[in-house]
Amino acid sequence: MRSYSFYFDFLHRWLLLFQSLPLVIRLAIIVISASLLGGLIVYLIICTHHIKRNHYKRLKQQILPAIENMVLIKVIAHPHLDEMPAEALTLRIQDFVNLGFVSKKYKRKIFVACLRTLKRNLKGKEGRLIRKLYLDLDFDKYAFKELSASHSYKPLLALNELVFFEAPDPEGLIGRLLYSKNKYLKEKALEYIFKVYKGNVFEYFSQVTAPFTKWEHLHYFDIITNRKDGTLPEFSRWITPPYNESLILLCLDFTTYYRQHSAAPAIIELLQQSAISTELKCKLISALGQLYESEALPVLLDLYADEKNILVKGAILKALSNISGNETLSFLKQSFKKEASPFLKKHAARSILEIEGPEPVMDTLLEEATDAEDINALKHAMSPLIKYY
Amino acid sequence: MSRILIINDNPIAMKTIEVVLEKEYQDIDNAKDGKMAWALLKQKEYDLIITEMMLPYITGLELIFKIKKDATFKAYYTPVLIVSDIHEEDAVTEGFNAGANDYLKKPFDPGDLLSRVKKLLTANL
């Protein structure tokens, strides 16, 4: 009892001393002790983090080769690979379970990451077999469970994994995410639909209201051009103003990729509207060029006359290289001589070169040219060493 | 007995290619960067070179140009197969222009890889 009161008195005296100090000093003392304590904790965290990371790394180095070997050999050297579709093949799951990486969560993560890298390298039957392995080991069940986690990033990463492995979704959980408020969930759900759904997935284009990011653009392009099934729609359906610009840009990429000449009227119509961005304008013009659309020539020439933006003008000159003909050629030569901008001169020269070939016309142009800038632009266009122009 | 050199800086990609080829070919060397590959090419003779486009020190493209520069170089007539992550059109054309015999984009179908390798090896005989 006595000793307690001794400590109490001791503390009490210090507390009184503390209270008698000015506010500034009191605050300072609090901050000092807090940062000392905090600093100590930070050092501890640095150490434990480092040790944990090293441990994880070592573990990975130990078990990754085992998983890789097992999976690669079981998959690539599967005895019945040539006889039946991958979905019908059986893998001895017990072999993989025996590796001992399935039960613990962090080991499972390594396993999944390994399967991902392997699947990124392999397609065809072997790729599908890796997917089957992922499903047979029930990894998708864990991911589906994480999908409803409250953590902000966990469901996203789980969805990312499910989409990557094209996990079947009998309850329509992923399909429902298409209407989620979270834009990333939405993004991935749409990707899933393009990847997995059979039949006419393009109907979803009409439902897309929010603009795409460039990443989605790249991704959807890759996924859809890699799809083997289904009939292609007329992409010109979406090349009209009510649809947002990013969707139009994506559909333009498809029209040129699949050479849908029927899209030309829609493109021309959109091009003649005034309220479109420079980026879209350039893309529309280059799409016409890539479709070799000779009917678009008068439109492009009109546009060129009215246009002030140098980038759009350059895009027109570039597109004209695909629309050969006397009219084009004389127009290009004329703009080559008339334009003051080296950028446009260069593109005009380049397009003439692509239509006519290097020798005849370029030589006469070069002889005619007196202006140093003209000669420079011609030589630039003709140089075989310049890759990007 | 065909001897094959695989050049890839990604260990898993390298392993995958190796495992696929090991079904039919046993004599496989590997290099994890351009410098190492060039040293190997100067030393030994190969029947086929399988390379990635993007490599440290010397890129795949540069390596092919180096090989195809001098007709007296022992690897000059060795067929080259590019197996690469790059899907970009320009890069593919560049690869062929440099003198590569074939271009395979990742992810690849192992059967496809084997048949291409076989084709290149028999054409070379």
Next chain:
Amino acid sequence: MSPENFFHPVLKIYENTIFIYCLVIFAVQILLMILARLEIRRNVFVNKFWDIKEIEKSAVIPGISVIAPAYNESSTIIDNVRSLLTLYYPKFELIIVNDGSTDDTLQKLIDAYSLIEVDYSYEPAVLSQPIRGFYKSTNKAYKHLLVIDKVNGKCKADAINAGLNAAVFPYFLNTDVDCILHRNTLLYLIRPFLTEQKRVLAVGAAIRMVNSSHVDGGLITGLKPPRNIWARFQEMEYIRAFVMAKVGWSRLNAVPNISGALGLFDKEVVLNVGGYDPGSLGEDMDITIRMVKYACRHKFDYIIKQLPQTLCWTEGPETLRVLKRQRVRWARGLWQLFWRNLHLLFNPRYRATGLIMYPYTFFFELFAPILESIGIIYYIVQISSGTLPWTNATILLIFIYCFSVFISTISVLYDQLVFHQEKYKKLSEVIGIALMVFIEPLLYHPFVLYCSLTGYLSQCTKLKPVWGNMQRKGFKSDSEPPVTDPESSYDFQA
């Protein structure tokens, strides 16, 4: 009325102001600490959600122009250009701007990469010194290399402008020939441009010291902390500036400065604001501020991002003389820039930059050295007059010391938490760097303070600018030329 009675209230006010000033600094530091943590967490997620491996596989990827000016880099140019040529990206061009080097930099390039002079037509969209020639390689493997030889413009801004005129792609990377880049730099930096809905103006990443690391053929083979004490201090300083401060500001979309050593920019916007300003002493911070102003005036949503990953390593000055010159120039740049852009101060039009970042940096970073030196003088006067309340003064000093040590230590921890970057292998190396924070406020900080004051003073009295270029020859003549000469390159602001 005795002078003592008159001064006493004034001093009291000063003391209180200083105390509040310190509290604001601490509050903002703690805020940045929290924001940086959130941003690093997000970055870890982003790395898993949008895998950079998928960018390189895309068939419709945007191109990037890499612009790297070089001035008297003869000893390292070949290796460094090689490492830039082997960057991992399917579609990029490399533009080396030889900024009127007085040594054989250009000749070495011509020999090593079999260059020949070509006619090159370009739109002079931004101003630069006259160009003497364009060189392309006859070796088709280097088709993406362009070398520009120009008259020396005495600053990096001018060289970058020359590169900008020749660049063809919509994005450009502003870097330096003597910087060593991570091979995936372009993939990491382009990602925000692709994944963000809003328009991204610029993306930067963390920069570190390469002193004492093993470098082979322009690639880092063994990452080691610098052995030289001044370089170690800088390493610590960079960790704090990049991983903590800038990443924190990035969360508020108010990054003060995308470093001149590494930054990926939207070319269109940079051209629209007139390119880099050769008259500015801190051209990298200047361009960032002007881009923000442009976006705010044209009323579009923008993002300027700072990644916590270290993607670039550079040689830090190892002698006090060189370091002083660098810091004096930074200080002058800062002083010039802030007085030029006073209209940003508390201007809601410039959003977070005008309301938070600019006022904070203005009052608490630009003026800090001045107030600090006044404080030191005050202390000295009090000591000499014997009126110093020793206990309280010591407690206040310890208070400031402890807090700064704490913040720096936290930034070392954050650096460890960043996803997927080259890190020191050993724990002892990490702790070794972390321990630097204990002596930093005693040794390095006063030095930087002195440099800042010198810089402000010379900027106020409008002395002739101390360009790195002009001073280099003097530096070289009286010391042995090191393997990589830090002064033969341009400075950039951390």
